[in-house]
Amino acid sequence: MPGRPLDALVPSGGQGQGQCAVYSVQHGLLTHPPSRISISVRWARGNCLRIAFFNKLPPCEEEDEASEMISQQATSGKVLELRLGSAEVDDAEKRRLSYASAPAFALLQSHKQLMMTSKDLISLDWWEHVMEFSRSISTILGSTRDDSSPVGQNSSMLKQIPEDDLDYWDGVASALAVGWLDFAVTFLRMHGSYQLDQLDNRQTENGLVEAVAVLILKMPRMRPSLPASGLGQCFNLKPDFVKAWDKWRGQVAILDCSAFWNECGHHETMRGLKRLIRIMLGDIDTLASVTCHWMELLISHFLYIRPFAMALEGMLSLSKKCIQLKSPAADKQLTELILGIIGDDIEVILAECSQIFDSWMLSHMIELLTAKSFQAELLLHDEKYSLGGISLQELHRLVYAQVLSSHSFTWQIAPIYLASCPRQGLGFLEILLLRQPVAGDNQLALKVLEICRLYELDAVGKSILKIVGMHHWKHGRKGAGIFWLQQARDENRLNAIAEHLLGFVGKSVSDDAFQQWEGLIDLLGSENEAAGGLAFLHKYRDFKKALRFVQDARSNETNNQKVTGAARKAVSSLMQLMRNPSTPQQFWISLLHDSVELLKWPDHALVNVAETNLLLSKLQEFSLARVRGDFEASKSDDSPQILQQVRLALATNLGRAILLE
Structure with a gap:
């Protein structure tokens, strides 16, 4: 969950030292008697398993300062994150990524060759091919989004009257600020005024809560469509979106000035709903208070303050302002990379990616950088004397091909990347093929010959045939030796x-x-x-x-x-x-x-x-x-x-x- 709930998570014992991490959390949950401990087990991102422990001591008879301190400590909990398996990507997973991404890369290169030989294709077609390549790589990597919260979705553990807890309203406000509309509406309707025994006495309060929930449900979104569980109204055209946005914002302002607030008898509910309305009205101070990361604050700006912004317009300066307000202490490299992407600074992007990612990512992301950026194309395709007359694009592909060539399970997909290197690729490919131990392995020899045929390396193919033929002849297989030498036409x-x-x-x-x-x-x-x-x-x-x-x-x-x-x-x-x-x-x-x-x-x-x-x-x-x-x-x-x-x-x-x- 974004915002305040995660702000309460404090690592204990040093996070990152091993495969376990323990966090302290102020939960505000009601455990079921007679047990004073509740346990929640949830899968988190990737191979991480979250086990949450929540305890609640019985109230003390004497309401003194010491007992209140003990009660606050007793309502805290622990969240244990257990990583199953290695935290690093193992060799088998790397090989899976290599084999799965090679066809998509080869298909993209074939489209590029077709564009170079055909004058009928336009740049739009190339952009579509790049996007298809991006979707293929994204599918191979898999989704890493973690839609679960540390507490999970067990609503039965929530207090019967959650609106009395400030953390409840902080969580709803944080979710609304970053656009988690479904989360905000779900938790709003867990408000105590929806219970049958409370409905008659809290009609006005319930009406205000439902009015805010309906406004969240009807929030205009300028996008083609929404996922099945997504909330809001979609608009494809900007004029329609502007009209709907003004109407929706007017409804929010009317609710903010409604006289029914004077009839709301629950102070925490009125305070929490008013903060949600200020978020929807785009109040910068409220947005800054309910977000804990600069990217959350940036997202809230584009959701509620600058909904009509197009592309990357003014996004870099706004991002820097958000960073100043939130000043992230960790993930500095990732922050610099995101700023480079937002500012379309190709040099910064390449520098940060070279430090963060491995050769697989560098060799596959270049097409995305150069698809619609003339500056990136010049920088990555310019042949540099310091690199031996090759470009940065070719350098990253050669490095990745070298990694593939170093393993007996992946060398056969290295030619796909070497063939896309115009300066030194074919030379390294010839060296790679000639170094294969084909003498005693006919299947390997046939595989190498097929690669030679695909890339028109006739001289290398003849050398392989001669090597295999002489090996058979020297080991007494005269007929096989003559056959291979005849294929090589070695007179x-x-x-x-x-x-x-x-x-x-x-x-x-x-x-x-x-x-x-x-x-x-x-x-x-x-x-x-x-x-x-x-x-x-x-x-x-x-x-x-x-x-x-x-x-x-x-x-x-x-x-x-x-x-x-x-x-x-x-x-x-x-x-x-x-x-x-x-x-x-x-x-x-x-x-x-x-x-x-x-x-x-x-x-x-x-x-x-x-x-x-x-x-x-x-x-x-x-x-x-x-x-x-x-x-x-x-x-x-x-x-x-x-x-x-x-x-x-x-x-x-x-x-x-x-x-x-």
């Missing part, structure tokens, strides 16, 4: 792997080493220009399969045409290999030796004159290279018998081909 590493594989590939159809690697070669595909040397392995595999098929056909097939067709396919595969510059030279003699059967085909020559001359030239080059020592050939392929056998087969085929042509 250098694939060619190096091809050279490594060539030492294990067999030189004949029956070689077990070739069959061991044949499944790995199948991963290369039929057309893979990016594979470099690995393309030879695929073609070599096809040639081996063709030879195997020819041997099987000659053993099982009776149709000579089908056998000859299979042989021609094997010859075609042979010529592709011999014409391909990527075919290693040390494999030429092996290919020619495996093709002797094709060169000696019984029916007719399968290799024409031009193709035979090409094979002879390859054989000659191989012989010269072997003499020069350009490579180390296999002993089985390098034997004179094999070379002689290949030369004889080529010469025989050449003669048959010449005769055929």
Whole structure:
């Protein structure tokens, strides 16, 4: 409750030292006999539980000064505030805020990019997007308004005649001063004159109380609508509001001058109602006396003294006057921040926010500051040499992104904020992605690659593919390694792997080493220009399969045409290999030796004159290279018998081909 009731709350034992705070309170409540103690348990703001103890000793028979002092002490109580859980926001809650606010921030940035590329959008549209962003963040943070009072809403604990207690009238006046109309009306109608046994004797008094309550109910409010429990009359247009306000203020003045006050026999009621009327008439001394905080006094000014004020007109000077009257000793930083907001002083706002809030708040509130303030836009978007050529806006986002990047649970939402930093954001994003331990985690690698795709970081994506591919290859997962390197189109590493594989590939159809690697070669595909040397392995595999098929056909097939067709396919595969510059030279003699059967085909020559001359030239080059020592050939392929056998087969085929042509 604002005003006097809270002014009586005095911390005992030092507030803020732990999770408990104890306050003394003068309550003026009547406890039920035979118990002399009443207890009220209420949830307060956030995770705070309020437990109020109220005691009342029986009246002393002797009304001396000492007994009166004891009675005053006995009617005091204690309010215990117990914070359940940590007072600070824990890590889990911070992560929840981070994940919940990231979509709203990303949506706002997408709208900004759309505005920069489209000329049809106007500033009003951007302001609507900012307000939607603000509402989203507000929903994420949740409502922190505490509508409960220290005593709670247990009206049965109130005195049967509350109007005799000055604290009762102080509470109603404080609530009315800050616009808690529903609270004021509710407690006014708890007045003792509403009781059936009092109604006949206190008709005039009850009529005055009800008249004040009705005036409070009909107080004009210039706003589109009110909540379900809100009181007052709403007006959208200023002329209608001015007319209704003058009429309502006139009714209040008429009641203030009414002759019925002379017939009111209860002094405390007349005094309390008169103070409520002075509040509604905007008496500055009364407003100052019933409010305890400068913000309450400021609100009462705009409710009853300056109801027609628009926006922030004269609000800063009025706020400073209210601070002088109330002079807050605590929350100095918050007061300076509020004054900066009221005075539209962006530098003060940023300075105070940097001291009060963390990086999450700073990175999300900037859009609200720059939405309709040209000065704020210049200050926050101006690139400063002292900051390394970046703006204050980018600095706060980089700091928040660094906080997100430092935790394994939140690093994946850091790119959203880094991408909104035009100067250094993408550079830090590349560093963040390259530092992820993707080598042994395919799921993490896929996540990083998806981020690279979204932000068009092709170079980083290729580096990630290479890292994962080489990790698989070094740990014996050859097929997975080749797959990732193919995705990266890393010709250098694939060619190096091809050279490594060539030492294990067999030189004949029956070689077990070739069959061991044949499944790995199948991963290369039929057309893979990016594979470099690995393309030879695929073609070599096809040639081996063709030879195997020819041997099987000659053993099982009776149709000579089908056998000859299979042989021609094997010859075609042979010529592709011999014409391909990527075919290693040390494999030429092996290919020619495996093709002797094709060169000696019984029916007719399968290799024409031009193709035979090409094979002879390859054989000659191989012989010269072997003499020069350009490579180390296999002993089985390098034997004179094999070379002689290949030369004889080529010469025989050449003669048959010449005769055929």
